[in-house]
Amino acid sequence: MSEVGKAQEPWQWDEATWRAKIARVRAGRSLKPVRWKGSARCAVALSFDADHETAELRYGGQSVGKLSQGQFGGRVGSPRVLRLLERYNVPATFFMPGVSALIHPDEPKAVVDSGHELGIHSWIHEFNSTLPFEAERELAFRARDTLAKLSGKEPVGMRTASWDFSDHTLKIIREMGLRYDSSLMADTEPYELLEDGQPTGIVEVPVEWIRDDAVYFNMDRASATRPYTSPDAVFDIFRREFEMAYQEKGLFVLTMHPHVIGQRSRIWILEELIRFARSLDGVWFATHADIARYCAAEADLGTTMPPPSVSGVRRS
Numbered sequence: 001m002s003e004v005g006k007a008q009e010p011w012q013w014d015e016a017t018w019r020a021k022i023a024r025v026r027a028g029r030s031l032k033p034v035r036w037k038g039s040a041r042c043a044v045a046l047s048f049d050a051d052h053e054t055a056e057l058r059y060g061g062q063s064v065g066k067l068s069q070g071q072f073g074g075r076v077g078s079p080r081v082l083r084l085l086e087r088y089n090v091p092a093t094f095f096m097p098g099v100s101a102l103i104h105p106d107e108p109k110a111v112v113d114s115g116h117e118l119g120i121h122s123w124i125h126e127f128n129s130t131l132p133f134e135a136e137r138e139l140a141f142r143a144r145d146t147l148a149k150l151s152g153k154e155p156v157g158m159r160t161a162s163w164d165f166s167d168h169t170l171k172i173i174r175e176m177g178l179r180y181d182s183s184l185m186a187d188t189e190p191y192e193l194l195e196d197g198q199p200t201g202i203v204e205v206p207v208e209w210i211r212d213d214a215v216y217f218n219m220d221r222a223s224a225t226r227p228y229t230s231p232d233a234v235f236d237i238f239r240r241e242f243e244m245a246y247q248e249k250g251l252f253v254l255t256m257h258p259h260v261i262g263q264r265s266r267i268w269i270l271e272e273l274i275r276f277a278r279s280l281d282g283v284w285f286a287t288h289a290d291i292a293r294y295c296a297a298e299a300d301l302g303t304t305m306p307p308p309s310v311s312g313v314r315r316s
């Protein structure tokens with residue numbers, strides 16, 4: 001077999017090759033504001049990924065048991081979370097797959113009518129990076145249109161399923177005219193996304209697996225190992241993440257799932273976090289869209305940004 005056209009091993013790459021790989025999507029300038037809205041010291045953005053049944057449908061939907069666990073998310077988890085948020089008058093963002101929204105058609109409207117934000121979270125929790133460009137694009141638009149129709153409000157932000165990002169995801173986000181993404185992890189503070197080294201005007205509201213309830217609580221019945229973290233330990237991790245955000249006058253983003261945090265033995269974690277944050281001065285509870293809009297305005301970001309050219313989309 002000739003060497004020509006043969007894929008190189010990473011250790012064979014020249015500098016231009018590995019530099020181009022990291023430059024595809026990268027953190028640009030920090031959008032951490034000097035002060036948060038209302039002169040707040042710290043911002044808290046709570047999010048709930050309402051995957052529900054799509055967590056199993058994405059794998060083929062074979063397990064009735066797992067589908068029932070997903071149904072719990074829409075039937076019990078989300079209403080319980082919404083009641084708690086209402087009790088403390090805290091706004092949040094719900095990221096919902098299009099199929100979840102169609103299975104639970106009252107949830108998108110309940111979320112928006114309660115003053116929360118509804119964001120795009122894939123069509124059926126598909127892995128973006130496994131899809132051809134046309135399919136990824138079509139599913140993203142279909143998901144957005146479905147959420148807009150059911151909620152009466154056009155989404156302005158996206159969180160990809162499993163925070164999976166393809167070479168095309170950012171181009172699709174730009175083509176959709178979204179304000180922000182919340183799927184990447186280059187910082188704890190908001191930042192501007194660069195595409196191939198160029199500013200995009202898109203705000204990243206960054207996530208981390210450390211601040212995700214599913215990491216600590218998901219149980220796979222078929223797995224030989226069943227890692228388990230006690231709710232007290234999870235609360236301790238989240239509280240420490242928040243405390244340091246407060247010290248640094250920064251942003252605390254937390255990802256939860258209604259079918260995970262919405263359980264009786266866990267919902268208190270959320271309640272205690274809210275109470276703790278409320279006990280301190282200068283904490284701004286905001287949706288992801290609020291954060292993105294505020295940071296963009298403070299940084300005078302993207303106001304003159306031209307729309308991306310679709311013909312520039314890389315096909316791999």
Ligand SMILES: [Zn+2]
Binds near residue numbers: 162
């Ligand atoms: Zn999800």
